[in-house]
Amino acid sequence: MDQVSRRPRWTPRCKWARPRCVRPIRVFRKPSAPKPEVYCSLTQGARPVLKKQVKTSDAGSSTIAPTYGCRSFCEPIPRYEIPESPMDPRTVKQLVQDELNLDGNPALNLASFVTTWMDPEANELMAMCVNKNFIDQDEYPQTQKIHERVVSMLAHLLNAPEQGRAVGTVTIGSSEAIMLGLLAHKRSWQHRRKAAGKPADRPNIIYGLDVHSCWEKFANYFEVEARTIELGPGKYVIGPDDVAPLVDENTIAVGAVVGTTYTGQMDDVAGIDALLQKLNAERGLSIPMHVDGASGGFVMPFVHPDEAWDFRLPTVRSINVSNHKYGLVYPGLGSLIFRDASDVPEDLVYKINYLGGEMENYSLNFSRGSALVMGQYYNFLRFGREGYRQVLSNCVETAQQLARTITDSGKFEVIGDSPMLPVIALRLLDDSRYTVFHISEAIRAKGWIVPAYTLPPKADGTAVLRIVVKENFSRDMAELFAADLQNVMQKLDASPPSHATDHGKEGHGIC
């Protein structure tokens, strides 16, 4: 044994370590594990002192062995267990930052609807609020007042009746908002059934397969029969004719999407509303509609204000939006708005008193930071209606222009023609030699993240590329992207991959 490995376990591993290392770092070792390899590559002057090197290329290794000429790191750090001893803050920041460099670049992420850029001032404001628990209304009453303002501004934006009593809450995202909205409709239906002396044990919900997976989750977790409407070739949204045959007295709600995750198109919300008004009147039912405005809920009021899909339609009793999509806030914020307080059964609302004072709470989660709510409030004040209109119209125009440029190549078809939302879903006209999956992979090499996936059943014969245009995707970037796409296509045309059709049908995660 050499001198270094004979040292007691909790002291620096080499005598030269002390002047350069910020503090001694202890070696991690499981009691039963083989003795970890020890290394020290600290230099003293020009003289390297390499004792024994850890194999850093071993991806399966249980330790991380970072390197900076070992200015900070003189021992491996356990990858899967909490290290025994503390480390210098700057060192840790560097270590984590380095790993995160392997993530995609958010600025080139055309895959997600979720906001990747905010004003630096908003960043500063939000950094001031990360340590405030949003749920603690007694401790942070002003935070709660601002929450109420955000909900109120949204209710107005979604055209809640002026004389009504709209209520709502922010959530972690649209998924939580959708579950809370549908849960309220399920409970209201149960109360109505019980009051009428009828069985309330077989609830069902109707929606198209163009919905986000969180609808399926709701049906599964909350034990409601999902009556789903299949899509088909060229049919990627639903309308009243699809819904009508499925409705009965056990229907707790009908779901409609404004801006589907798959193609960015809209279900026929007004048509479904007219159908439900008629059926409710004829059969003495009270079937509500919940509109999923996760992606379109912020765009439509500003860019297409005359399109009625919101509380202007009488059977729309609840709407969710993702503030972290076109509300232009970072991930972690959605909202749920009910048309009227009577849409939320009282037995679902919790009154808690142990944080001091009495507060009401309707949520699936409890503690959370308040930073994103402040980010939304900041944006509402910062942009105003006019600012949102400008930013979002610009996104839609960029998307429309990019869609034209791409279709001019004659190789793609844009689903839904000219997009209403800043989303472009592209189908390859001829996929006999290569597919959208190959294009997605090839363009990733240029840094762009553009997912490819097949549409839901039974439109799953169609595979698309989806581009979501966000605020930070300028016209200039759109041109660069179009040029890169053209370049990728030329290369694929010149040398198509060997097994064109069975490639990567699994697709990518989209959100």
Ligand SMILES: *Cc1c(COP(=O)(O)O)cnc(C)c1O
């Ligand atoms: C993104 C999305 C969701 C899920 O929203 P989160 O805010 O990510 O929870 C639900 N529905 C639609 C239509 C979406 O686009």
